[in-house]
Amino acid sequence: MLSRHADALFWCGRYVERAGDTARMLDVTYHSLLESPHVEARRSWMELLEVLHLAEAYGGSHDHVSARAVSSFLVVDAGHGGAIVPAIALARENARSVRELLSTELWESINTFWLELQSRDLAADLDHQPYALYRLVKRRSQEIAGTAAETMPHDDGWRFLLLGWMLERALLTTRLLAVRLARHTAADGTADDFDFYEAVEVLKAASALEAFRRTYPGAMTVENVVAFLLLSPTFPRSVLYALRSAEQKLDQLSRPGRPSRPQRVLGRLRADLEFADVAELLHGDLHGFLDRVQGDIRGLTDLIAVQFFRNAEEISVLHAVDGV
Amino acid sequence: MRRVAGDVFGGYEQEGWFDEVFAADGSVRPHYEDVVARLRSFSPTELARRERLRDEAFRAAGITFTVYGEDEGVERTFPMDLFPRVIPADEWATIEAGLVQRVTALNRFLEDLYEGEGAAVRDGIVPGWLVTSSEGFRREAKGVRVPHGAHCLVAGIDLVRDHDGTYRVLEDNLRNPSGISYVLENRAAMTRVLPHVFGSMPVRPVDHYGMSLLDALRHVAPPSAGSNPTVAVLTPGVYNSAYFEHAFLARQMGVELVEGRDLVVDDHVVSMRTTRGLQRVDVIYRRIDDPFLDPVVFRRDSMIGVPGLMAAARAGNVTLVNAVGNGVADDKAVYAYVPALVDYYLGEEPILPNCTTYLLWEPDQRRTVLERLDRLVVKPVAESGGYGMCIGPAASDEELAEVARRIEADPRGYIAQEVVSLSRHPTLVGDHLEGRHVDLRPFVLVGETVEVIPGGLTRVALRKGSLVVNSSQGGGSKDTWVLEGDDDKDVDEVVA
Numbered sequence: 123m124l125s126r127h128a129d130a131l132f133w134c135g136r137y138v139e140r141a142g143d144t145a146r147m148l149d150v151t152y153h154s155l156l157e158s159p160h161v162e163a164r165r166s167w168m169e170l171l172e173v174l175h176l177a178e179a180y181g182g183s184h185d186h187v188s189a190r191a192v193s194s195f196l197v198v199d200a201g202h203g204g205a206i207v208p209a210i211a212l213a214r215e216n217a218r219s220v221r222e223l224l225s226t227e228l229w230e231s232i233n234t235f236w237l238e239l240q241s242r243d244l245a246a247d248l249d250h251q252p253y254a255l256y257r258l259v260k261r262r263s264q265e266i267a268g269t270a271a272e273t274m275p276h277d278d279g280w281r282f283l284l285l286g287w288m289l290e291r292a293l294l295t296t297r298l299l300a301v302r303l304a305r306h307t308a309a310d311g312t313a314d315d316f317d318f319y320e321a322v323e324v325l326k327a328a329s330a331l332e333a334f335r336r337t338y339p340g341a342m343t344v345e346n347v348v349a350f351l352l353l354s355p356t357f358p359r360s361v362l363y364a365l366r367s368a369e370q371k372l373d374q375l376s377r378p379g380r381p382s383r384p385q386r387v388l389g390r391l392r393a394d395l396e397f398a399d400v401a402e403l404l405h406g407d408l409h410g411f412l413d414r415v416q417g418d419i420r421g422l423t424d425l426i427a428v429q430f431f432r433n434a435e436e437i438s439v440l441h442a443v444d445g446v
Numbered sequence: 447m448r449r450v451a452g453d454v455f456g457g458y459e460q461e462g463w464f465d466e467v468f469a470a471d472g473s474v475r476p477h478y479e480d481v482v483a484r485l486r487s488f489s490p491t492e493l494a495r496r497e498r499l500r501d502e503a504f505r506a507a508g509i510t511f512t513v514y515g516e517d518e519g520v521e522r523t524f525p526m527d528l529f530p531r532v533i534p535a536d537e538w539a540t541i542e543a544g545l546v547q548r549v550t551a552l553n554r555f556l557e558d559l560y561e562g563e564g565a566a567v568r569d570g571i572v573p574g575w576l577v578t579s580s581e582g583f584r585r586e587a588k589g590v591r592v593p594h595g596a597h598c599l600v601a602g603i604d605l606v607r608d609h610d611g612t613y614r615v616l617e618d619n620l621r622n623p624s625g626i627s628y629v630l631e632n633r634a635a636m637t638r639v640l641p642h643v644f645g646s647m648p649v650r651p652v653d654h655y656g657m658s659l660l661d662a663l664r665h666v667a668p669p670s671a672g673s674n675p676t677v678a679v680l681t682p683g684v685y686n687s688a689y690f691e692h693a694f695l696a697r698q699m700g701v702e703l704v705e706g707r708d709l710v711v712d713d714h715v716v717s718m719r720t721t722r723g724l725q726r727v728d729v730i731y732r733r734i735d736d737p738f739l740d741p742v743v744f745r746r747d748s749m750i751g752v753p754g755l756m757a758a759a760r761a762g763n764v765t766l767v768n769a770v771g772n773g774v775a776d777d778k779a780v781y782a783y784v785p786a787l788v789d790y791y792l793g794e795e796p797i798l799p800n801c802t803t804y805l806l807w808e809p810d811q812r813r814t815v816l817e818r819l820d821r822l823v824v825k826p827v828a829e830s831g832g833y834g835m836c837i838g839p840a841a842s843d844e845e846l847a848e849v850a851r852r853i854e855a856d857p858r859g860y861i862a863q864e865v866v867s868l869s870r871h872p873t874l875v876g877d878h879l880e881g882r883h884v885d886l887r888p889f890v891l892v893g894e895t896v897e898v899i900p901g902g903l904t905r906v907a908l909r910k911g912s913l914v915v916n917s918s919q920g921g922g923s924k925d926t927w928v929l930e931g932d933d934d935k936d937v938d939e940v941v942a
Contacts, residue, residue: 222697
């Protein structure tokens with residue numbers, strides 16, 4: 123398929139997942155902090171910005187941290203790629219440029235979501251009922267995922283959509299863990315335990331609470347939470363699950379023979395997770411590990427772009443020209 | 447005639463025009479008898495129901511104009527009239543032979559100009575200055591070889607019928623004629639909305655167009671492409687008003703729809719960027735106009751073109767369809783010379799006559815034209831789609847004075863024609879039928895043979911009394927039914 127089309131589908135998937143994840147985290151943070159003291163609230167909002175790698179961007183345009191200001195920054199601010207409404211606008215732009223490859227149902231579910239966001243009074247939502255807005259975003263992004271799965275042929279186009287989708291998810295779940303664990307990590311690298319509410323909050327932010335309870339009844343330890351969100355082979359929002367599913371798509375998209383660079387990086391990363399031991403990580407360098415996972419996923423995105431979206435042959439031609 | 451309630455034909459007036467359906471004495475022309483009988487059997491309510499069905503069919507197929515910008519997502523369907531236009535086999539045989547003849551001669555002319563010695567100019571058939579002053583003439587295309595001389599591979603020739611029913615050529619469209627997607631979609635909708643009317647008549651099919659186009663495109667692939675050439679459709683992008691048609695054609699042919707940025711030219715070879723690397727492209731059905739095609743050669747500010755495309759075509763590594771520079775042959779002043787070109791290249795009498803045309807750089811013709819501007823049509827030579835046209839009888843004194851001033855300033859830039867009394871066709875207006883002016887744009891494909899798609903786009907001036915059928919000026923369309931002959935022998939005789 124055309125590189126431009128693959129690129130658009132990949133990013134369409136990423137943006138929809140990003141909007142859904144952001145809504146999920148905003149929802150949890152907002153509601154868990156309703157009764158918290160001010161200092162605690164400030165810390166949690168800063169952490170959320172860090173999860174999304176937006177703390178710096180926020181600091182550049184704001185001089186104080188409040189629930190309303192951060193929420194607005196993460197819902198409507200078009201100055202960075204991470205806010206919900208601009209992300210859906212970008213997902214729609216990408217979808218529109220490959221309109222001919224999408225099923226009508228999929229295009230309509232993306233387009234009507236965008237229209238819905240355009241027609242809502244978002245300021246009023248943020249003032250009075252953020253819950254309703256976040257629920258809408260979560261539902262619609264799930265609906266888009268379902269519509270794609272049910273109405274698109276599972277060919278290369280669908281694989282690029284899912285590849286972007288799953289890598290974005292793996293990245294955000296890893297970040298969520300990294301930031302939430304930071305406050306529990308002592309200088310020597312060892313982690314103390316979550317309190318109950320914190321554990322619930324982290325799990326909810328990944329829509330994982332119910333699934334976790336069934337897997338680990340009654341044992342909300344940091345070890346179990348990390349094991350579940352990082353390594354669950356069956357829960358679709360775990361990092362390992364998302365990476366496995368991305369790897370499967372990548373393999374199907376690649377030519378047979380020696381694995382390509384993105385395949386090698388992704389395969390190694392998936393194996394690292396598969397063979398990881400949580401207890402060992404918690405007593406060792408969990409942070410370094412999560413940093414490496416994030417770094418690998420980001421690097422992977424660039425490698426995929428080089429492999430599929432820009433042309434290796436063309437890049438070598440361009441480099442030759444640059445070198446003159 | 448008084449309107450009779452419940453009869454869609456009640457009160458229908460011919461008002462002295464040539465009518466496609468009714469002869470001068472009011473009787474139904476034989477090839478319309480079945481359609482008229484079927485339509486008479488519908489009550490106005492039933493017809494209204496069918497119109498809703500039609501709109502649903504069009505919406506479901508996505509054949510709508512979408513207005514982006516402030517009115518986000520506003521969609522309106524393309525207006526297709528439910529009363530089809532019917533053309534009997536013998537009439538069609540004449541049209542077909544005339545179009546094949548005309549397009550063949552025009553291709554010979556383009557080949558002569560760009561690849562040959564310019565024999566028609568040398569022999570005084572067309573003035574050389576007229577060719578080189580044409581806005582559509584491209585020096586940059588001189589010497590670029592086009593396989594089989596198929597400079598114009600897809601042509602749309604606009605025909606009108608005058609007061610006595612004679613088909614005349616109104617203009618040639620040899621660059622990027624659009625509208626074929628509506629021909630196919632109109633047909634698909636008609637068979638769903640009025641299946642019994644359609645089924646009762648031997649209508650020739652049109653839905654093989656995509657296959658025929660692909661065959662013709664592959665036929666002009668450069669020899670280096672081998673036996674399985676790669677074809678792509680090149681579009682300016684989603685914001686182009688004809689994007690629907692570009693996507694439609696790519697889908698019909700099963701080939702990639704590419705934009706300029708998807709193509710890369712290296713060492714005079716054109717490739718598209720795919721997820722499996724660069725893939726060579728042999729034939730490009732480009733729907734980008736000449737000036738925007740290649741910023742190296744034409745407009746440098748073009749963001750939609752492909753740098754190096756012309757050089758690749760000149761090297762014989764890719765075939766551009768339609769070829770570059772065809773605008774010289776559909777220039778409205780060059781049009782006046784087409785009958786002479788038919789005679790010059792083919793040694794034949796033109797089968798389809800032109801409309802009477804005046805060339806304004808000739809002092810005598812200009813003088814008579816300026817005297818009777820209010821009874822003539824004046825058109826700019828390089829425009830298409832009805833832009834810049836002045837219809838004398840409908841123009842105000844100020845407009846006429848303005849046109850006269852422009853003609854004096856640039857006599858080469860305009861032509862004048864007698865007003866053609868375009869034929870009329872009954873068209874649904876509310877719950878009854880009224881006469882509306884129509885024209886016909888058949889499509890001609892130049893492949894191994896020259897093929898005319900039976901039918902074409904019948905455009906209707908939906909506004910009462912209007913002579914302008916362009917969709918941008920309130921026009922609609924009709925499905926066009928060409929009937930099979932009683933037997934082949936009859937058809938052959940007419941062609942001969």
